[in-house]
Amino acid sequence: MKKLVLSILGLLFISTSVMAQEVNIFSARHYDSDVQLYKKFTAKTGIKVNIVSGKDKALQKRIKEEGKDCKGDLYITADAGRLGAFQSQGMFQKGASSAGIKKVVPANFRSAYWTGIAKRARVIYYNPKTVNPSWNMTYEDLADPKYKGRVVIRQSNNVYNQSLVASLIKNNGAKNTETWAKGLVSNFARKAKGNDRAQILAVAAGEADWAVANTYYIALMLSGKKGPEQQAAAKKVKPFFPNQDGRGTHMNISGGGILKHAPNKANAIKLLEFLLTPEAQKHIVNNTFEYSMIDGVEPNKLISQFGLGFKQDLKTKVSSYGKLQAKALKIMTEAGWN
Amino acid sequence: MIVPLLVAIPIITIFFSFFDTRSEYLTLLKNTFLLEYISNSFFILVGVLFLTFIFGVTSAYFVSFYNFTGVNFFKWALILSFAVPGYIYAYSLTAFFENYGTAFSILTFLFGDSEYNQYIPKFDGLIGSIFSISFSLFGYVYVLTRASFLYQSHNLIEVGKNLGFSTKRSFFKIILPSARPAIVAGLSLVAMEAVSDFGTVSFFSISTLTTAIYNSWISFDDLSTANQLSFMLLFFILILFIIENYSRKSAKYHQPSRGFKSIPKIELKGKKSALAFTFCSMLFFCSFLFPVFQMSYWTIKFPKYFQDIDLWSLNFNTLLLVFLSSVCLIVFSFLSNYGNRVSKSKLLNYLSAFSISGYAIPGVILAVAFITFISWLSDTFTSAFGFASFKPLFIGSVIGLVLAYFVRFFSLSFNGIRSGYLKINQSIDDSAYLLGYSKFKTFTRIHVPYLKSSVFLVGVLIAIEIIKELPITLILRPFNFETFATKAYSYAAQDLLEAAAFPSLCLIMWASLFILFASRYILSDK
Incomplete structure (x- = not known):
């Protein structure tokens, strides 16, 4: 009885178990496969991994308010812009650029404060029965009046869209992006709604010819994890990698940064380095269907079948998304992109 | 004194800005989507009020006045809708009606392959939100209206007959x-929950005033905009009830003070019986069976996800929160009600009335207010008196969760116990004193036994709310701590509603169990 009381008291008063070796993660990525990966890390190093997952902004708010008392070591999220914005609020400390990390992650996908752990491409999907993109089609082309009423994309409050538009601002300037956004909105087949997968489904169902969505969604559908109907629907749609004649396809990252008051900084770096080993990268590409952050690990077959040789936009630094997201949102909303 | 002050934390926090930085968010909002957000909130409010009124009042009317096939079943089956939170209803609607969703599978199974998607109606966006929220909330209107019908029914129907009125x-x-x-009381609960909903509308990516408050606070640290928007939200509700109040004019309502005859129900036959049966079964099907079927279908279709779940810890965590929170809430509601009764102080009454507004504030906003407040308080104490920080005690701990639930649900528990207290005549206390009972003895020997059923009911209502609670749990929980609600959310967030099915189903089952336990009290009491 005494034991039970003590253990409940322990649960009440101590928010994390005090272990000699641990690392605490705030994560806006919800994948179960991440948890499995952390278990592998614990098995290897003896360092326990504790997680709180939640909505990105709410987690950031909690971390900020906890201040010096924040037990979190790592903040992991699925958008470079969010990492950048959090960095500019001074919530990270340097350290994500350990020699080990620098060696494997291209400079374009990391900063001194955070590093990418997986890559994602935001591409155009089309219905091969009704349309056929020319090899050099671009994101910019989606605003062409000839696609009137045939394009679907999710809402402007979505952070992947904000990063995409941020990259357009960076490359084409704010003025041109405004015009582009207005053109795109007038091409919408319906009011923006649903998640990325819903856009792919809309093309499969014939509601639109073109959709913008990340690549791993179609792999998720093709994998059968969402049942045979979704699998069959996904086969009716093809992804297309735009801007091959120019800067390349828009890339984003899942990434992590070391929090300012991290009590276990060394362990956090160890975990980041572990996530960037070929073993961990293989686990990631086969579960979330993202692209590997490091050289030498091929994407899952469901992704690699669409081609590996496409040109990625390595010119636009992903660290620039954060600064331009607010501007991007403004341009989108003013264009009537709900 | 302390309890009401504690519960008023979110309101205090919202109205007194700790950091008064204005961003350009309001300007941006005004120039772009403010109108749309307002109209979304407005349509949701009106749509939900309309549907819950129709569902709740009609079913209460059938069940209270008539005998038809299944009436005794529907009487309690309809309150099972309380077990399905709006966001899980939203998952089910999407799962069923989306392109290549369950409806598509069923049509394919029945009639072979074809392009069914264009014929399947899409319940998403605003319509989806309104339906999800309505089906999960109409129970309030049903329960309260039914209770009032029971008190009045017999005489009134006879009056109607005597006046030669038709049934209609x-x-x-x-x-x-x-x-x-009673209907207005039910609708006002519905109204508060509908405008403060975040889970359902954000799943359907509909932006409402609540979204705008959340964004202005969380993304832009712009508390003054958040304040203005919150006022607008409250203003909405206020206007509705002013209109109601005005239209009521000088009509007076009395409850019969003592006994009323038990009501011989009117037997329905043929078409009419079928109509009542159809309405009630449709309502029961849509509000409860539909989400349960959809979630069960997925759990069976995707057994892999079923194995990934640590049932023991989910059950333990959920029940631990339920237990601790209901004990705290009940003890303190008891004490403050008792205090009110003994001291008869006006101040305490006002404070209690003030504190119950925790319910009107969206959970997600309350959670942020809670964190902000604790952090401010701790920093103030640290800098003024050199105290050690007590943030870790309240942010990211079970205590913090319980405290935040306390703030959120105090109104529910306080009023539940109060309504029980009101039924104990003051003269009973006086007689006890005359018999030489101390105040304490009066409390333990007389009040507690009298209030047993109210306490039981309140405990169960709190349990149901906490099992379903999402935003507060999500942001305030400790490391490695999952409940059925957070687990379901986390799968939904990675676009695997299939995997969210099983935790959702468990959540619904737990809540249903509690409802069944309490159904006797929910249905007989008010």
């Missing part, structure tokens, strides 16, 4: 108006 005329001229206070 009796309903609109006598029964409905006489149940008005």
